[in-house]
Amino acid sequence: MNRGRSRFLLSVLAFGYAFLYIPLISVMVYSFNDSRLATVWGGFSTRWYGELLRNEQVLDAALLSLRIAVLAATLATVFGTMAGLALSRFGRFRGRTLFSGMITSPLVMPEVITGLSLLLLFVSLQQLIGWPGQRGFMTITIAHTTFAMAYVTVIIQSRLSGMDQSLEEAAMDLGGKPFRVVFDITLPLIAPAMIAGWLLAFTLSLDDLVIASFVSGPGGSTLPMVIFSKVKLGVTPDINALATLIMVFVSTGVIIAWYAARRVQRQTEKNMQAAAKQ
Amino acid sequence: MSGNNNSNSDSFIQIKDVSKHFGDFVAVDTVNLDIARGELFCILGGSGCGKSTLLRIMAGFETPTTGRVFIDGVDITDQAPYHRPVNMMFQSYAIFPHMTVEKNVAYGLEKDRVTKGEVKTRVGEILELVQMSQFAKRKPDQLSGGQRQRVALARSLVKRPKVLLLDEPLAALDRKLREHTQFELMNIQDELGITFVVVTHDQEEAMILSTRIAVMDQGRFEQVGRPKEVYEYPTTRFVADFIGTINMFEGTVADVGDGNISVDSDDASAPLTGLTDKTMQTGDEVCIAVRPEKIYISDHEPDNDEDTRLSGVVHDLGYLGNLSLYHIRLKSGKIVQVSAQNRRRSAERHLEWDDEVFISWRPRSSVVLTE
Amino acid sequence: MVIAGTESTRDTLWQRFTIAIPYIWLLVFFLAPFAIILKISTADPIIGLPPFTSMFDDDGSFVATVDSFKFLLTDKLYGITYLRSVLMAASATVLCLLLGFPMAYGIARSSPATRSILLLLIILPFWISFLLRVYAWMGLLNNYGVINNFLMWLGVIDEPFRIMYTDLAIYIGLVYSYLPFMILPLYATLERMDLDLVDAALDLGARPSQAFRDITWPLARPGVIAGCLLVFIPAMGEYVIPYLLGGPESLLIGRVLFDEFFVNRDWPLASSVAIVLLMLLVVPIVFLQRSQAKDAEGGA
Numbered sequence: 001m002n003r004g005r006s007r008f009l010l011s012v013l014a015f016g017y018a019f020l021y022i023p024l025i026s027v028m029v030y031s032f033n034d035s036r037l038a039t040v041w042g043g044f045s046t047r048w049y050g051e052l053l054r055n056e057q058v059l060d061a062a063l064l065s066l067r068i069a070v071l072a073a074t075l076a077t078v079f080g081t082m083a084g085l086a087l088s089r090f091g092r093f094r095g096r097t098l099f100s101g102m103i104t105s106p107l108v109m110p111e112v113i114t115g116l117s118l119l120l121l122f123v124s125l126q127q128l129i130g131w132p133g134q135r136g137f138m139t140i141t142i143a144h145t146t147f148a149m150a151y152v153t154v155i156i157q158s159r160l161s162g163m164d165q166s167l168e169e170a171a172m173d174l175g176g177k178p179f180r181v182v183f184d185i186t187l188p189l190i191a192p193a194m195i196a197g198w199l200l201a202f203t204l205s206l207d208d209l210v211i212a213s214f215v216s217g218p219g220g221s222t223l224p225m226v227i228f229s230k231v232k233l234g235v236t237p238d239i240n241a242l243a244t245l246i247m248v249f250v251s252t253g254v255i256i257a258w259y260a261a262r263r264v265q266r267q268t269e270k271n272m273q274a275a276a277k278q
Numbered sequence: 279m280s281g282n283n284n285s286n287s288d289s290f291i292q293i294k295d296v297s298k299h300f301g302d303f304v305a306v307d308t309v310n311l312d313i314a315r316g317e318l319f320c321i322l323g324g325s326g327c328g329k330s331t332l333l334r335i336m337a338g339f340e341t342p343t344t345g346r347v348f349i350d351g352v353d354i355t356d357q358a359p360y361h362r363p364v365n366m367m368f369q370s371y372a373i374f375p376h377m378t379v380e381k382n383v384a385y386g387l388e389k390d391r392v393t394k395g396e397v398k399t400r401v402g403e404i405l406e407l408v409q410m411s412q413f414a415k416r417k418p419d420q421l422s423g424g425q426r427q428r429v430a431l432a433r434s435l436v437k438r439p440k441v442l443l444l445d446e447p448l449a450a451l452d453r454k455l456r457e458h459t460q461f462e463l464m465n466i467q468d469e470l471g472i473t474f475v476v477v478t479h480d481q482e483e484a485m486i487l488s489t490r491i492a493v494m495d496q497g498r499f500e501q502v503g504r505p506k507e508v509y510e511y512p513t514t515r516f517v518a519d520f521i522g523t524i525n526m527f528e529g530t531v532a533d534v535g536d537g538n539i540s541v542d543s544d545d546a547s548a549p550l551t552g553l554t555d556k557t558m559q560t561g562d563e564v565c566i567a568v569r570p571e572k573i574y575i576s577d578h579e580p581d582n583d584e585d586t587r588l589s590g591v592v593h594d595l596g597y598l599g600n601l602s603l604y605h606i607r608l609k610s611g612k613i614v615q616v617s618a619q620n621r622r623r624s625a626e627r628h629l630e631w632d633d634e635v636f637i638s639w640r641p642r643s644s645v646v647l648t649e
Numbered sequence: 650m651v652i653a654g655t656e657s658t659r660d661t662l663w664q665r666f667t668i669a670i671p672y673i674w675l676l677v678f679f680l681a682p683f684a685i686i687l688k689i690s691t692a693d694p695i696i697g698l699p700p701f702t703s704m705f706d707d708d709g710s711f712v713a714t715v716d717s718f719k720f721l722l723t724d725k726l727y728g729i730t731y732l733r734s735v736l737m738a739a740s741a742t743v744l745c746l747l748l749g750f751p752m753a754y755g756i757a758r759s760s761p762a763t764r765s766i767l768l769l770l771i772i773l774p775f776w777i778s779f780l781l782r783v784y785a786w787m788g789l790l791n792n793y794g795v796i797n798n799f800l801m802w803l804g805v806i807d808e809p810f811r812i813m814y815t816d817l818a819i820y821i822g823l824v825y826s827y828l829p830f831m832i833l834p835l836y837a838t839l840e841r842m843d844l845d846l847v848d849a850a851l852d853l854g855a856r857p858s859q860a861f862r863d864i865t866w867p868l869a870r871p872g873v874i875a876g877c878l879l880v881f882i883p884a885m886g887e888y889v890i891p892y893l894l895g896g897p898e899s900l901l902i903g904r905v906l907f908d909e910f911f912v913n914r915d916w917p918l919a920s921s922v923a924i925v926l927l928m929l930l931v932v933p934i935v936f937l938q939r940s941q942a943k944d945a946e947g948g949a
Contacts, residue, residue: 008751013751013756013767016748016828019825020825023788024777024782024785026785026788026789027784027785079671082670090667093668099675100938102679102680103675108878108882108883108934109886110885110903110930112907113906113923113927116906117683117923118678118682121678121682121685143678146678207779210889227781228780231784231893232892234787235787239784240788246781247777251773254769255769262765
């Protein structure tokens with residue numbers, strides 16, 4: 001009876017990982033398929049990548065998605081950090097339960113509901129105050145900020161609750177007013193969590209299809225919307241190329257971030273060990 | 279220090295040629311051991327020496343790469359942990375957090391399909407024995423460390439196993455509690471007559487608890503013997519140094535006599551005499567080792583000519599109430615540790631820093647080490 | 650940081666400010682929309698912009714109809730669709746649990762070095778576009794897609810086996826997309842569990858299956874609950890996966906909502922659909938939030 005993984009566990013793990021990755025690998029392989037029939041192999045070619053880069057519709061949509069993602073991620077991080085701070089450090093305040101509930105609901109709400117509700121809001125606002133006139137960049141950004149904020153809050157909250165409060169208390173003992181302490185001590189310490197939150201919000205925004213479909217207007221097509229309209233008709237080879245590009249890009253980013261984080265952690269551990277030895 | 283008569287010399291636990299390899303790493307290296315029934319046996323060693331691996335092999339959580347394990351004549355090497363007449367007390371206690379103290383202790387009995395009535399009686403008895411009866415309905419997160427330890431002990435004893443394995447049982451306890459628990463453990467073992475195998479890195483603990491100790495290093499047993507044997511007659515440098523404090527003089531054999539040798543050492547200004555029945559030759563590398571309490575210290579020269587004598591200066595001293603500890607710096611620069619009991623209040627002149635002193639010991643108080 | 654009695658007005662002020670900004674944002678962009686949905690669900694659909702009647706009559710009196718709700722509750726199609734959505738979401742959740750639990754357990758039990766890589770591999774697909782991952786399955790499940798080609802090449806089947814546009818394809822898509830949501834909370838709970846506990850149970854005489862039932866499962870329960878709800882709740886409203894992978898007979902509530910809104914332009918009906926879906930989900934959502942809060946305070 002070994003503490004090591006039993007054969008059953010190993011085979012389930014192998015199956016699970018294969019299940020997760022085979023589709024992705026298949027797409028990457030077929031992105032180099034010379035044939036127009038996406039799944040019948042016709043030889044190796046990179047023509048779809050070339051075609052992709054000449055496709056204006058895709059490029060415009062990508063640009064729009066990126067602009068929205070950057071703005072939404074930044075707003076979501078700011079608001080989410082504020083909310084996270086409030087929930088972790090401000091104790092009981094009036095309306096806390098409602099606040100907490102509102103923060104975490106978008107995490108699990110089905111996207112169709114979030115999308116529908118926001119569109120109705122925008123329409124009603126349009127009726128009442130004449131804004132927003134044209135749905136598009138602004139409305140999508142607002143929508144993405146709203147639901148991404150929830151994720152950032154959760155990340156910041158868990159980071160704060162795991163953090164030693166005595167650092168902030170020491171700062172206050174030395175004469176720092178709570179406001180300054182937040183900027184001098186707390187924020188620098190949760191900076192990695194804020195970065196992680198920003199990245200997560202960025203990804204969620206870039207990837208969102210349903211909500212964007214609801215709240216956008218004519219001319220405001222995000223990349224997922226363009227992909228979806230193409231894909232509705234079936235598998236197309238240039239989407240294979242796009243998918244591969246995105247996968248490679250994202251994977252590289254995640255792997256780099258992962259190893260950077262681990263290196264920092266290892267370095268901190270090494271430093272602590274060296275200090276302990278002295 | 280255990281008041282146990284292990285007159286039964288038939289080995290109750292037999293470990294035969296057991297090795298455990300993890301890839302290239304050899305955790306346990308061809309270990310052989312016989313433990314008699316009713317012994318309180320300690321495996322003593324530093325971290326990474328393989329003692330925990332050996333314990334887990336006995337419990338059934340690891341299968342040895344080679345070798346067999348026998349308990350009471352039965353080969354249990356391939357048996358799963360739930361079939362062995364062996365129970366283990368884990369270092370982390372491993373108390374089930376979602377069950378009360380009672381349920382924790384009863385768990386093993388329930389798995390054996392013992393009747394409810396009997397479960398109740400036996401659980402009650404064992405909780406009495408470890409003095410935890412009033413906590414029966416509590417949950418583990420409401421207990422202190424010492425209390426959890428007793429629950430772990432009760433849980434592993436209630437099934438009346440033939441052998442109880444204990445993994446660093448006292449490591450997590452504070453000093454006073456540890457001393458108290460040491461004696462409790464010994465009493466319980468005496469009363470129930472179960473064979474205990476304890477794994478620990480604390481040599482004081484091993485010395486107090488055990489009938490016999492095995493000192494382990496890098497997967498091998500360096501020495502196996504009674505506490506007194508291991509302390510007074512270590513057979514290797516590792517054992518000598520690991521148990522208690524010892525002064526070691528490295529040198530070469532200058533002269534071989536009848537049962538004794540004369541050793542030249544860079545650390546000492548005069549040759550050191552050692553008694554040994556091993557065959558030695560001049561030029562052999564040896565170590566003369568002597569414990570601090572065996573050394574006499576005085577501000578005047580000792581008159582007994584047989585004793586080895588050296589002179590030096592008091593480099594440091596510490597007064598501990600019951601004894602005084604001295605660090606003496608010899609002419610060679612070597613620091614020798616000497617401890618002396620403060621038998622009388624102020625009979626002689628007290629030794630102070632930088633005093634010139636003489637240290638001496640009887641040759642038979644020292645040990646000759648070749649390994 | 651709440652130091653009672655010693656706060657200056659300036660300190661409380663900035664605290665209020667920090668709470669207020671996100672609070673107001675959420676009230677406007679999260680809570681208010683739900684009130685609007687409710688309001689619109691009580692209106693009548695008309696042709697025009699916006700395609701529903703106002704809540705107030707010309708003379709200012711309050712007008713609300715429950716026509717759309719009545720329609721929803723009487724027309725069997727909707728009832729069946731809700732039911733089908735619940736069943737699909739529940740089945741997908743169970744499948745995710747069956748596959749995800751052993752995986753989470755295996756990862757939790759592996760050595761720290763391996764564990765890091767295994768976790769990275771689980772998280773990686775999560776960051777890759779959801780849409781693209783579903784798309785990837787289209788290529789595999791097609792009649793002349795990779796799987797069928799492979800099986801025909803092996804000689805196992807002669808004609809393509811129809812997977813695409815069936816319920817099976819939807820299940821595969823659901824499990825594929827939501828598996829990381831099941832694995833991560835399960836892993837978090839299992840990782841916290843003292844590995845010695847299972848060994849202790851075995852040592853006391855429990856067989857591996859008994860040790861699992863008595864020790865591992867009860868202690869993993871918070872993670873199981875979190876994982877199941879994190880899959881079930883969003884799966885209930887899934888739109889993309891059934892659209893791309895499912896057939897016309899696999900109509901799910903997410904699609905219904907979308908179609909009523911964009912295709913039929915019946916906003917009140919769409920709103921009612923949303924309200925009823927929300928009501929179905931309120932219980933699990935509250936349950937999840939309670940269980941998260943308990944987990945954060947108490948710990949396993």
